[in-house]
Amino acid sequence: MLQKKGFHYGWVIFAVCFVTIFIALGLVNSPHGLYMVPVTTSLNMSRMQFSLISTFRYIFSMIFNFLFGYFSTKLGLKRTGILGLLSLTSALLLFSFSYQTVLFYLGGVFWGIGTAFASTAFVSTIITNWFHRHRGLVLGIVMCASGLGGVVSSQMVSHWILTRGWRYSYQISAAVVFICACLVTLTVVETPEKKGLEPIGGKSETQKAARQQVSAVKKLSDALKMPEFYLILLSSFFIGFLNNPIYVSVPAQMSDQGIPVSYSATVMSILFFSVAVSKIILGWVYDHLGYMTTLCLCFMANISGFILLIFVKNIYFYYLFAAVFGFSIPLENLMIPLTVSQVFDGFDFKTFVGIMLAVVFLGMAVGNPLMGLCYDLWGNYQFAFVFCLVISVVVFMIMSSVVRRQQHKRAM
Secondary structure (H helix, E strand, O other), X not given: OOOOOOOOOHHHHHHHHHHHHHHHHHHOOHHHHHHHXXXXXXXXXXXXXXXXXXXXXXXXXXXXXXXXXXHHHXXXXXXXXXXXXXHHHHHHHHHHHOOOHHHHHHHHHHHHHHHHHHXXXXXXXXXXXXXXXXXXXXXXXXXXXXXXXXXXXXXXXXXXXXXXXXXXXXXXXXHHHHHHHHHHHHHOOXXXXXXXXXXXOOOOOHHHHHHHHHOHHHHXXXXXXXXXHHHHHHHHHHHHHHOHHHHHHHHHHHHHOOOOHHHHHHHHXXXXXXXXXXXXXXXXXXXXXXXXXXXXXXXXXXXXXXXXXXXXXXXXXXXXXXXXXOOOHHHOOOHHHXXXXXXXXXXXXXXXXXXXXXXXXXXXXXXXXXXXXXXXXXXXXXXHHHHHHHHHHHHHHHHHHHHHHHHHHHHO
């Protein structure tokens, strides 16, 4: 008999998903830039070589995001998520014991697989299975854990590096991820039906999702004939280029200017707190003021961030950058699905979101080593910031134009 009243196990799922995102994205991903200076100094590694770790990570995240559906079908959703967390544990351990760049790059491969299997795709599917009512709000709160995790982990990782060294920091992080894998193993149930329950709010529309899946190939072939498809694809690539490679490089730029690492940790904490807050605020803006207003806010934050970095004079510029640029980061995740729903209305949503997110990862993979190359060539990141400022304006104009055109077509 299905449970009707009392505490619903879905809230346990919600809590575990929150912790998983907090650790898989907040602890593993967010503080990566804090390792750049100590690792490159210790191993005599160039910053471009260090940046290539992220390239391997994003390439394999892109590939295995495409393969997530296949693996979750073959292995089961829960086993796929656990495999992802164990892959993240392996990546961190490889980093901690590496003395050669090739082992860091192998760690980047495991990092990419782990992120694809144990973060957004895994958690969003679990939440969709368990929550029908308030699904968007629940998922939004869960995804905020990445920003909150970044706030906390930036301080912890900075302390670990300063007091015990970067190898210890990687090792203790690996232990935390492994504990999270054990938690998922013990608590996560893929669907409420397996516990004799209904989703919170009632049954989900599985038959509709199945019909969409059947028609995905035909709908994709139709989209390939649309110029809008390629314009949004190009925009998605540069969205990846315009965010992650930037904030990963900021701690290194601060170190170059003689700013202590403790201040860098504070800046990153402000940034990730801003990211967490921005997802709630931008969700409210989208619901009440519409897509274009939300897009404008994101790109104004992106453009303003670059201006602050170009003309930075003291630590207060970095604090302001962190607070503002946090509202740009949702371009990578929140705005991609919203853009797909605006431009490809009537097409298979999951197929197009997967494609666009994969291209975002490609942009990150290309952008990180180019930032390192820029520093190796010119000794600073100024040229890269100016280039990205121009690209940001162009991408904003492209996305605005495409969405307005599609809205006009639907209104006719």
